[in-house]
Amino acid sequence: MYTQSMDLSRETAAAAATHAEQAFEARIAADRMVEPQDWMPDAYRRTLVRQISQHAHSEIVGMLPEGNWVTRAPSLKRKAILLAKIQDEGGHGLYLYAAAETLGTPRVQMQQALLDGRAKYSSIFNYPTLNWADVGVIGWLVDGAAIMNQIPLCRCSYGPYARAMIRICKEESFHQRQGFESLLAMMRGTESQRAMVQDAVNRWWWPVVMMFGPSDAESIHSAQTMKWGIKRISNDDLRQKFIDATVPQAELLGITLPDPDLRWNAERGHYDHGPINWDEFWQVVGGDGPCNRERIAARQSAHDNGAWVREAAAAHAAKRAARSRAEAA
Numbered sequence: 001m002y003t004q005s006m007d008l009s010r011e012t013a014a015a016a017a018t019h020a021e022q023a024f025e026a027r028i029a030a031d032r033m034v035e036p037q038d039w040m041p042d043a044y045r046r047t048l049v050r051q052i053s054q055h056a057h058s059e060i061v062g063m064l065p066e067g068n069w070v071t072r073a074p075s076l077k078r079k080a081i082l083l084a085k086i087q088d089e090g091g092h093g094l095y096l097y098a099a100a101e102t103l104g105t106p107r108v109q110m111q112q113a114l115l116d117g118r119a120k121y122s123s124i125f126n127y128p129t130l131n132w133a134d135v136g137v138i139g140w141l142v143d144g145a146a147i148m149n150q151i152p153l154c155r156c157s158y159g160p161y162a163r164a165m166i167r168i169c170k171e172e173s174f175h176q177r178q179g180f181e182s183l184l185a186m187m188r189g190t191e192s193q194r195a196m197v198q199d200a201v202n203r204w205w206w207p208v209v210m211m212f213g214p215s216d217a218e219s220i221h222s223a224q225t226m227k228w229g230i231k232r233i234s235n236d237d238l239r240q241k242f243i244d245a246t247v248p249q250a251e252l253l254g255i256t257l258p259d260p261d262l263r264w265n266a267e268r269g270h271y272d273h274g275p276i277n278w279d280e281f282w283q284v285v286g287g288d289g290p291c292n293r294e295r296i297a298a299r300q301s302a303h304d305n306g307a308w309v310r311e312a313a314a315a316h317a318a319k320r321a322a323r324s325r326a327e328a329a
């Protein structure tokens with residue numbers, strides 16, 4: 001008797017699981033969003049936590065290369081713009097950690113994974129900012145590439161991530177334009193300012209082209225994330241879209257992109273580009289880029305120095321909760 005009832009409940013549970021799985025599949029097929037309270041496969045949840053937290057880490061680590069120039073911005077106007085942009089990036093990190101937390105992983109766990117080197121962030125932020133034009137180039141190219149990547153994410157199948165991306169993309173577009181405008185001002189300036197812009201473009205172009213990730217054939221997560229509606233456009237297609245949009249902007253600025261093979265292909269209706277140095281990409285992703293150690297050390301020291309703030313905030317929250325419990329009693 002007992003055995004039979006156990007079997008029955010097992011069958012009922014299995015039927016419910018199948019039903020939930022079918023509902024999930026139907027939702028994805030109909031392009032309807034998945035929300036935190038909906039059933040989702042464990043692998044979908046894990047993939048989202050990995051991707052969203054990686055994205056959040058990129059926003060936070062991305063504040064460091066630009067932060068390097070806050071005290072040396074050439075005018076009050078440029079300093080105010082740079083501060084606003086860096087603050088926006090901190091905000092992006094917060095929206096994204098909050099979106100990832102809706103999947104059940106606490107923020108502190110995600111941040112620990114970053115500090116331990118178990119979680120990745122965008123390889124681009126492991127390059128140094130050597131002259132003031134680097135700040136403009138980061139806005140123009142790095143934020144420009146980020147927008148290409150992020151606009152399709154506004155239609156991602158997971159609701160909280162998609163909604164965070166809508167807000168983030170609006171701010172990224174300001175970042176891209178301020179970068180271009182700052183470079184345009186320098187290109188209209190002196191010979192040495194123009195040389196600084198060209199030098200910065202020479203150093204950043206290829207790392208930015210690599211930001212879209214390995215080519216489709218080598219991207220281990222791409223096929224499944226496309227099937228789940230998390231990713232909508234492949235790495236290679238996004239890279240091509242970015243290059244096609246950027247070449248005319250480079251011409252307008254009057255700089256040369258450091259790729260001798262870059263030329264318009266009328267047959268394809270796209271720009272062809274030269275080979276990408278994937279060895280460099282994997283080296284930087286693997287932790288051995290020019291600034292990997294410096295970036296994690298900066299995050300670790302911010303984490304350590306912020307311990308008292310977290311403790312004070314937690315104590316304050318506990319006190320408030322206790323007070324409202326006492327008032328309710």
Ligand SMILES: [Fe+2]
Pocket residue numbers: 059088089092168172
């Ligand atoms: Fe951002």
Ligand SMILES: [Fe+2]
Pocket residue numbers: 089143146171172175
């Ligand atoms: Fe940005």
